[in-house]
Amino acid sequence: MTSADQPARTKRADHVQAHLLARIREGELRPGDLLPSERELMTAMSVGRVTIREAMQNLQRMGLVEIRHGGRPRVRQPTLEQVIRDMGETMRHTLTYSGDTFDHFKNARLVFEKEMVRLAALVPRPERIQHLRDLIGAMDAAKVQREQWREGSEAGWPTGIAYDAFLRLDGDFHKAIALMTGNPVLAALCGALFDWLAYFHVDRVRSPGLERLTIEEHSRIVDALEAGDPDLAVGRMAEHLNRANTLYRQDHAAL
Amino acid sequence: MTSADQPARTKRADHVQAHLLARIREGELRPGDLLPSERELMTAMSVGRVTIREAMQNLQRMGLVEIRHGGRPRVRQPTLEQVIRDMGETMRHTLTYSGDTFDHFKNARLVFEKEMVRLAALVPRPERIQHLRDLIGAMDAAKVQREQWREGSEAGWPTGIAYDAFLRLDGDFHKAIALMTGNPVLAALCGALFDWLAYFHVDRVRSPGLERLTIEEHSRIVDALEAGDPDLAVGRMAEHLNRANTLYRQDHAAL
DNA sequence: TGGTCGGCACTGGTCATACCAGAACTTATG
DNA sequence: CATAAGTTCTGGTATGACCAGTGCCGACCA
Numbered sequence: 001m002t003s004a005d006q007p008a009r010t011k012r013a014d015h016v017q018a019h020l021l022a023r024i025r026e027g028e029l030r031p032g033d034l035l036p037s038e039r040e041l042m043t044a045m046s047v048g049r050v051t052i053r054e055a056m057q058n059l060q061r062m063g064l065v066e067i068r069h070g071g072r073p074r075v076r077q078p079t080l081e082q083v084i085r086d087m088g089e090t091m092r093h094t095l096t097y098s099g100d101t102f103d104h105f106k107n108a109r110l111v112f113e114k115e116m117v118r119l120a121a122l123v124p125r126p127e128r129i130q131h132l133r134d135l136i137g138a139m140d141a142a143k144v145q146r147e148q149w150r151e152g153s154e155a156g157w158p159t160g161i162a163y164d165a166f167l168r169l170d171g172d173f174h175k176a177i178a179l180m181t182g183n184p185v186l187a188a189l190c191g192a193l194f195d196w197l198a199y200f201h202v203d204r205v206r207s208p209g210l211e212r213l214t215i216e217e218h219s220r221i222v223d224a225l226e227a228g229d230p231d232l233a234v235g236r237m238a239e240h241l242n243r244a245n246t247l248y249r250q251d252h253a254a255l
Numbered sequence: 256m257t258s259a260d261q262p263a264r265t266k267r268a269d270h271v272q273a274h275l276l277a278r279i280r281e282g283e284l285r286p287g288d289l290l291p292s293e294r295e296l297m298t299a300m301s302v303g304r305v306t307i308r309e310a311m312q313n314l315q316r317m318g319l320v321e322i323r324h325g326g327r328p329r330v331r332q333p334t335l336e337q338v339i340r341d342m343g344e345t346m347r348h349t350l351t352y353s354g355d356t357f358d359h360f361k362n363a364r365l366v367f368e369k370e371m372v373r374l375a376a377l378v379p380r381p382e383r384i385q386h387l388r389d390l391i392g393a394m395d396a397a398k399v400q401r402e403q404w405r406e407g408s409e410a411g412w413p414t415g416i417a418y419d420a421f422l423r424l425d426g427d428f429h430k431a432i433a434l435m436t437g438n439p440v441l442a443a444l445c446g447a448l449f450d451w452l453a454y455f456h457v458d459r460v461r462s463p464g465l466e467r468l469t470i471e472e473h474s475r476i477v478d479a480l481e482a483g484d485p486d487l488a489v490g491r492m493a494e495h496l497n498r499a500n501t502l503y504r505q506d507h508a509a510l
Numbered sequence: 511t512g513g514t515c516g517g518c519a520c521t522g523g524t525c526a527t528a529c530c531a532g533a534a535c536t537t538a539t540g
Numbered sequence: 541c542a543t544a545a546g547t548t549c550t551g552g553t554a555t556g557a558c559c560a561g562t563g564c565c566g567a568c569c570a
Contacts, residue, residue, distance in 0.1 A: 010324065010560085012524075025348070037550060048525040050305060053551085054312065061316055062345040069265060069551050070533035078349045080356055087342065090317045093280070094333045101335055104440040111441065115370045185359040186366065265531085267553075292521060303554040308522085324522050325562035 012047055017055035019045070024064060024075060031077035035065060061086070080185055084192040091196045102200075106248065109193045110241050113174065116190060117221065117237040120180035121230040128180050132222045135173045136215055142166040143211040166211060167198060173218055177225075200248045210247075217243070267302055272310035274300070279319060279330060286332035290320060316341070335440060339447040346451045357455075361503065364448045365496050368429065371445060372476065372492040375435035376485040383435050387477045390428045391470055397421040398466040421466060422453060428473055432480070455503040465502075472498070 023029050036044065041052045056073060059065045063078035063086060095102050120128075142165035171194040178190035217240040224233035278284050290296075293311065297304045311328060314320045318333040318341060350357050375383075397420035426449040433445035472495040479488035 010523080021348075025351075039550085048523095050308075050524065053309075054523095056551095057309065057312070058316070061313075062348070064345075064348065067551075068533080069531070071550060073551090077352070078345065080349055080353065080360075083342065083345055083349055087338065090319075090333065090338055093276075093317070093319065094335055094338055096280070097332070098335065101440060104438045105335075107438055108440040108444070111370060111374070111436075111438075115366060119366070181366075183359045183362055183366075185356065185363040189363070265552080294521085303552095305553065305555095309552095311522095322522075323562085324560070326521060328522090 013051045013054035013058070016041075016045060016047060016051055017058050020055060020059060021064070029075050031075050033075045035073040035075060037072055081188040081191070084188055085195070087192075088196060092199050095196065095200070102248075106197065106245050109197065110238065110245070112190065112193065113177075113237055113241060114234045116174075116178045116181065116186065117225070117233045118230045120177045121225050121228055121233040123180065123182075124225050124228045125180070128176070129222060129226045132173065132176055132218075132225070135169055135176060136218050136222065139166060139169045139173070139211070139215055139218070142169055143215070167201070170214065171195060171198065177221075180225075197248065201244075202247055213243075214240075268306045268309035268313070271296075271300060271302060271306055272313050275310060275314060276319070284330050286330050288330045290328040290330060292327055336443040336446070339443055340450070342447075343451060343454075347454050350451065350455070357503075361452065361500050364452065365493065365500075367445070367448065368432075368492055368496060369489045371429075371433045371436065371441065372480070372488045373485045375432045376480050376483055376488040378435065378437075379480050379483045380435070383431070384477060384481050387428065387431055387473075387480070390424055390431060391473050391477065394421055394424045394428070394466070394470055394473070397424055398470070422456070425469065426450060426453065432476075435480075452503065456499075468498075469495075 020029075020035075029035065035041075035056075038049050038052045038056065042049045045052070056065060056067060060067050060073075063082050064076060066074045066076045068074075095105055171191060174194055175187050175191040179187040181187075217236065221233060221236045221240065224236050275284075275290075284290065290311075291299065293304050293307045296307045300307070311320065311322060315322050315328075318337050319331060321329045321331045323329075350360055426446060429449055430442050430446040434442040436442075472491065476488060476491045476495065479491050
């Protein structure tokens with residue numbers, strides 16, 4: 001794909017995109033710099049403005065530039081986390097309409113999280129353990145807030161996730177465990193998996209008392225980590241996720 | 256992100272995109288169906304054609320529709336593999352210019368592959384083993400071809416990977432191991448990791464005799480799998496990848 | 511009759527121009 | 541000197557025209 005093959009006679013936009021990409025690659029345009037305006041690029045490259053726009057939007061979707069109405073485009077340093085997060089929408093749709101992919105995806109996350117907690121148990125640094133406990137404490141505080149929401153609205157669903165603190169902290173917890181491996185890529189992936197699946201989580205509005213259970217399970221995982229017992233930690237993580245896996249809703253629409 | 260929040264005052268294109276997305280979600284438009292032409296949608300939704308185009312191109316980037324010059328857009332069923340593959344370009348750039356992310360990424364793959372081979376060793380089904388051996392046999396055959404290429408051109412590099420058979424088979428091998436877990440998501444991820452890193456692989460033009468070494472290592476991994484010895488398999492996979500990890504070139508451009 | 515070849519209609523791709531809307535810079539004003 | 545008003549940048553959209561591939565269908569030929 002993206003073939004920079006010469007015979008690509010079609011799609012001037014791709015040519016423009018490749019040109020700008022090259023200028024960024026070469027370091028001529030560096031993160032934070034402002035790119036020329038569409039009109040400037042238009043005349044400079046002898047193409048129409050729509051062509052420039054198409055190329056720019058591609059670059060924006062790649063996370064390489066940032067476009068704001070009224071201001072000039074800015075070169076951006078793409079982060080793995082950023083890139084992964086931008087897939088969210090697509091991933092959601094794919095998971096929703098790919099049949100058994102959803103289950104395989106949940107299992108893949110299970111495999112992943114088990115390995116994360118296993119590696120984390122091998123190096124139970126005290127301050128990391130304390131961080132995890134702090135997160136659990138925060139979840140305990142957030143529990144109340146969510147219970148209040150519970151009696152409120154039935155939630156206007158799938159139009160985006162109204163991120164409540166509890167859910168966010170839940171994700172942070174798992175991410176923090178992955179971060180104990182010392183590898184931010186693994187942590188980013190862990191966070192992404194959580195976010196993608198969180199969209200299908202239904203426990204936010206049902207299952208009262210579930211927060212307490214989640215907190216307990218988290219605590220026991222931390223205990224295992226602190227004890228430096230990988231197998232125990234893996235087992236408890238597996239329990240935790242397997243229980244949670246029953247709380248996803250898989251709404252296939254006429255498929 | 257993607258916030259379907261109401262206060263999204265700007266960007267009619269986003270509205271159009273959301274509308275089309277909804278029609279696909281609802282099942283009104285199903286994979287394989289032809290969408291209305293840009294001009295039809297334009298009049299139907301009372302917006303300019305550029306707006307329609309922007310929305311459609313976003314959907315295309317998401318892998319939800321397929322646009323061909325001269326024909327009507329077609330709804331496409333996005334595959335996890337497809338989605339992951341489309342990230343290739345972006346991922347390449349990110350890995351190239353994110354400093355130590357590259358090393359973390361390699362380590363993440365190491366963690367991942369080790370777990371894959373561990374799981375695979377737990378269920379050493381004979382036909383799977385045979386499949387792996389077949390792949391190794393094919394690599395042996397492809398070895399010659401690549402050695403011929405070696406004396407040829409120095410390779411016009413980074414303009415896309417001229418996929419030689421050996422490299423492809425190498426990726427297939429790792430993917431096949433991941434597939435032994437029975438989870439296609441893991442296999443897809445495995446293949447993606449390989450492809451992304453293959454871009455930085457330099458052993459295609461140097462290190463004569465390296466193919467033989469690769470084949471040997473693969474064989475020994477299969478032996479361990481056949482023996483149903485997870486720890487041994489993991490160890491051999493780790494050796495294999497650690498050796499290979501020295502053969503990536505990390506060309507930071509003026510950063 | 512059957513197959514091929516041409517042309518027409520339809521589609522996306524691009525251009526040019528004009529205008530709207532948000533951001534930023536400049537200037538006048540208290 | 542600070543703030544507010546206004547000018548002039550920027551991207552976002554509409555319109556109409558034309559170019560360039562695709563596909564359909566009918567005419568022509570063997």
